[in-house]
Amino acid sequence: MDCNEARPLLDASADRELPAPDALRVQQHIDSCDACRSESESLHALKRSLRAAPYHRAPEGLRARIVESLPPTGEAVAAPETRQPPPRKRHWLGWLDGWRGPQGGFGGASRLIGQGWLAALVVALGAAAAGVTLSLHRPADVAPFSDELVESHVRAQLSGHDIDVISTDRHTVKPWFNGRLDYSPPVEDLAANGFALEGGRLDYLAHQRVAVLVYRYRKHVIDVYVFPGNSAAAAELRVNGPAAPTVSREGYSLAHWNAGGMTWWAITDAAPDALSGLETALKARLQGGSERTEGG
Structure with missing residues (x-):
């Protein structure tokens, strides 16, 4: 294998995407060629830098703006102490209402709603649904x-x-x-x-x-x-x-x-x-x- 044949395969080699025979031939060429070895090392260094890049958490104000943008509903503003569940009607969040934390004082689903966690969950589910929709409308291959x-x-x-x-x-x-x-x-x-x-x-x-x-x-x-x-x-x-x-x-x-x-x-x-x-x-x-x- 010469440089003309190896250069187009360096990216795939760095990503471990080559079949074993081609990967071996590329590596053998890299070991014997200073120019291709230098380019391969640069690709690996770039990949390491990307993996080591810091993760930036979204600002807290973003969640607050998302919560504020949601339309108010009776479920969102009702306090758990004053709002009783309808008789013989099981809400889809009923399993959350019955859950308590280690100290027995953690609120139910309505407390979660008041804290904005359900709003964040709704946004996350909406984003996931949008991603699935886009994927379905794109030709798979x-x-x-x-x-x-x-x-x-x-x-x-x-x-x-x-x-x-x-x-x-x-x-x-x-x-x-x-x-x-x-x-x-x-x-x-x-x-x-x-x-x-x-x-x-x-x-x-x-x-x-x-x-x-x-x-x-x-x-x-x-x-x-x-x-x-x-x-x-x-x-x-x-x-x-x-x-x-x-x-x-x-x-x-x-x-x-x-x-x-x-x-x-x-x-x-x-x-x-x-x-x-x-x-x-x-x-x-x-x-x-x-x-x-x-x-x-």
Whole structure:
């Protein structure tokens, strides 16, 4: 394993997300490479710093404001000494009313209400319900996959290792993937359509190594992830299937399509129209059989 192959896997290695064989190969490379060892140590140091970051408790005034914002009810203002439970009607908090503390003087549910604890409980349950609702309305597999794409794209841009093989020649980029992947990704130069090929790199996505083709559209970078339609990553996406071919995440446009026996995902900070143009141009080139006619 060389640096070009190891660098995209350092994050996953630090998070212990790699399969055992890949984890062993990455660690062996780290042990023999000063540059990758330094970057790996920096990742581990960052993770330790995040875990050691202090926990800040919410201010007491926040609870008071939440309690004050709740509408008053008869249950909230009634004192336990003057309010009797309705006959033959068991309140859902009845088990709290009958509970006493070690000294026998702890109040019941209405005392808890008066102290604001029930209000905090209501807020917590409401937040949990909202989280469950949002999760149910998000595609179970596509949303995490899209988030992973954004993280991969941003990480590459910030690391300075966004391109492993720099070339505008598809006959240079395509052979570079040989031996580094268990499949051969189609590589097309779409400069005539406004999408100039700049190179490619390896990345780690959905628990597998994938090819990334890097294109330039005006002043924008477009990362195009390509992997076989029968791969593990594609199988995960087929479980529920994305609702739309184009989505947005954190200010980035993402698009996906199937062509040439491959699944394609593209991401950029340009407008979604740019990805539509790239998809159209790429599909036309693949249907034209450029790789067969040019001997790629």
